[in-house]
Amino acid sequence: MYHLKAMIAAAVIGAASWSAPLHAETPQNMLVVGFSMNNILTLDPAAITGKETVQVLANIYDNLVSLDPANRSEVTPQLAEGWVVSDDKSKITFTLRDGATFASGHPVTSEDVVWSLKRLMSLNLAQASFLKTHGFSADKADASFTAPDAKTVVITLPKKVDPELIIMTLGIVGPGSIYDSKTVLENEKSGDKGAAWLTTHSAGSGPFVLSEWRSNERVVLDRNDNYWGDKPAMRRIIMRHLAESQSQRLMLEKGDIDIAFSMSAADLKSLESNKDVRIETIGGSGFYYLAVSMKDEKFKNPKVREALRYLIDYEGLDKTVLPYFGKLRDRPIASGIFGAAPNAGYKLDVTKAKTLLAEAGYPDGFSTTLRGISDAPFLNLATALQATLAQAGIRAEVITGSGDQIYGAMRERNFELLVGRGGGGQLPHPDSNLRAIAYNPNNSDEAKLTNFQGWRTSFFDEKLNSMIDAAQVEGDKTIQTKLYGDIQKYYADVVPAIQPFSEVVDTVGVRADIKGLALNPSWSTQLRTVTKGR
Structure with missing residues (x-):
């Protein structure tokens, strides 16, 4: 059995091996996901566009808060254990949880949060628009984002806006993603705030770390042993670029992948009667x-x-x-x-x-x-x-x-x-x-x-x-x-x-023995909760 799993793992990781006629389940502690990576151009959260990149980064970076996958109107704590809106609705004060660390082992501090938000505004990349539209800007960043102490972050609204919208925005992968500022700055070049390095590397506090990204081929995520939350069941997540829907369907049917995120209607329909696969649909964005x-x-x-x-x-x-x-x-x-x-x-x-x-x-x-x-x-x-x-x-x-x-x-x-x-x-x-x-x-x-x-x-x-x-x-x-x-x-x-x-609407094909998958309409599906019932 050990040798069989080793062979499967080798087949999963090796790019050339995907066409091999192997018919066996993926390893117990490895999740293999198939989807299209055509729109993944960078893995820097501040610069991303498109759903597919969010699906990757949601498992690498944490935010102050998260958007609940079941009740979309509910915002839940993540790196922040709580927050308070001032009576005049001009300030939001977040209190960080104790014990949260980045993958590097560095503690998550309010300085990291403030640095991440200021970086977003100063680089003025794609994801900055979420906050810019509400009056935030690079020249106002020092006044907008402050850290009175290591566990407190204060966001001062630059203009009248519903504070709930800002809190929700900080739950989105991209504008709300928090970086390990020390690690990023160690890899800064020519004042780019780590932009070049972050294209293909990660500096988050999420349950997984980026091990490898080969454009239009695969993304490999390894379990973050310094993760502050519950330990993920999966040691590794392999996300394969499978542009052809039929390839995803065939591999899902054979058990060569566990989840297929981007199949055609015809292929999804053909799987409806397959007892080894289930189809899940939720409202999307x-x-x-x-x-x-x-x-x-x-x-x-x-x-x-x-x-x-x-x-x-x-x-x-x-x-x-x-x-x-x-x-x-x-x-x-x-x-x-x-x-x-x-x-x-x-x-x-x-x-x-x-x-x-x-x-x-x-x-x-x-x-x-x-x-x-x-x-x-x-x-x-x-x-x-x-x-x-x-x-x-x-x-x-x-x-x-x-x-x-x-x-x-x-x-x-x-x-x-x-x-x-x-x-x-x-x-x-x-x-x-x-x-x-x-x-x-x-x-x-x-x-x-x-x-x-x-x-x-x-x-x-x-x-x-x-x-x-x-x-x-x-x-x-x-x-x-x-x-x-x-x-x-x-x-x-x-x-x-x-x-x-x-x-x-979002529809995925999933092997029937996959448990704990909670699809998120905001694209930020957390795979740390996934287990295999085999």
Whole structure:
């Protein structure tokens, strides 16, 4: 038995061995996960974008607080054992737990927390936008983040904002991730605050440490023996880049992997009757959407954008492409969140779209490009959209590729059409969706507000920004709910650059004997609780 497990471990770790016809269970103390790594570009929490990187880093870094996977409205302690909001709601005081250490063995102190938050703001990378939108900035960081003693962190709000939103934000992997400042600074080069080193290394206090990352191949996490919490059952987690859904399905069926995070609807459906596998689905974060670049002259015209709205087969995509991935939704606030309006009821209407295109000066349509990641379900979504666009004379060349190629072009504001996934929702508050998908406080190229999809699409509406700001700070819940209803109506009327057609749900395939897996709608699924019943 020992020799068999050793052979399996070797097969798991060796890149070339994955095609071998081995049919056996993974080792008892090793968890093997299959998913696509096309969108993993860095492992520095401050610089990340996309769901897949969060799934890795949630197991390496701790935050002050965490977002409960079952009750999304609940914030639970992590590195902070408790917190207090001042009576005037201008300060949040966190008290750190005793005994927490980083993987290096260094104790977690308030200085580390403050350094991590100041680093986030000073480097001004993608994840800084979560706090920047609420008035935090590099030049205000000294006043915003203070450490009166080794166990106390005080966050002073730079402008009026709901403190609960800030607390929730600090539970997100990225803006709330806490670094071992000593270890990072030991690896600093030319004043980069460890940015180059953290691309491929880790400095967290979570249950696992980064052992290896080979881009588009694998990530290996080893158990952190200095972890302050309950010891994880798994000695090692191996995350494999398996871009093909069928490969994930076959390996899950044979027991070569324990969890498959990114399979197609067809492969998930085929596993429903397999007694050795179970399918788990939970509400996710964000939307699937069709985005346009307002830098493109064609798409500046609201009639063209409105025509595109009627060239999406909402019901068809929901029934054929998005089972297990999404649920029909055409509003910018997720269903189930307070203030969410009912669906507008948009439908595929080619005749109406052709009329709008003719009124815009494009009676014969036009040629364009449509970008989408080559993973499920994006490629199928892009192909389906290409077909419905063609019915109105829009000839869209589909461009597929990795996350860097597709979302990289969007972050550079250098695209025409794009089918994507995003739009916030990691926090159970309407503001989380609207800040991500519609808000754009500075439309200049120099602003580089890459974590705002509104900025990426060059969509700017000052009135919409003001409406979002006003609703967020409204203290009367009844009035606040009405304000969010007004925002959704206005968003529809201006015909924005991003049209949602489905809200994300997350579905994974899991070996039946895996226990303790608690999928998190905010993507930060903790694998430290996983055990194997074998």
